[in-house]
Amino acid sequence: MKKQKIEEQKINTECKDKDCPRHGNLKLRGRTFKGTVVSKYDKRIAIEFERMVYVRKYERYARKKTKVHARLPRCLEKDVNIGDLVRVKECRPLSKIIHFAFLEKVKEGVNTKK
């Protein structure tokens, strides 16, 4: 019983982020994207993924890259590094560029840089 109480306290004190999908009251809805982390900032990551766009002039598909900024809560800051493959989910706009939040890590990056 005692151990359980201590663990609960830890979870509560670890993360005071109200924009954390797990501990706060941030609701995730909308689109989900999978991409590689290209840069890491304070409480934010930028992911990049490729998509195919049809070019009518050449009747072929071209590769285009999309960059998306996602909220990274404090409690997960140490788990995510540049090069990792992660999944993000859409949420309400948290700032001018952040409309997504970190969901889960799919694969660890090979060339981990800090």
Ligand SMILES: [Zn+2]
């Ligand atoms: Zn949290």
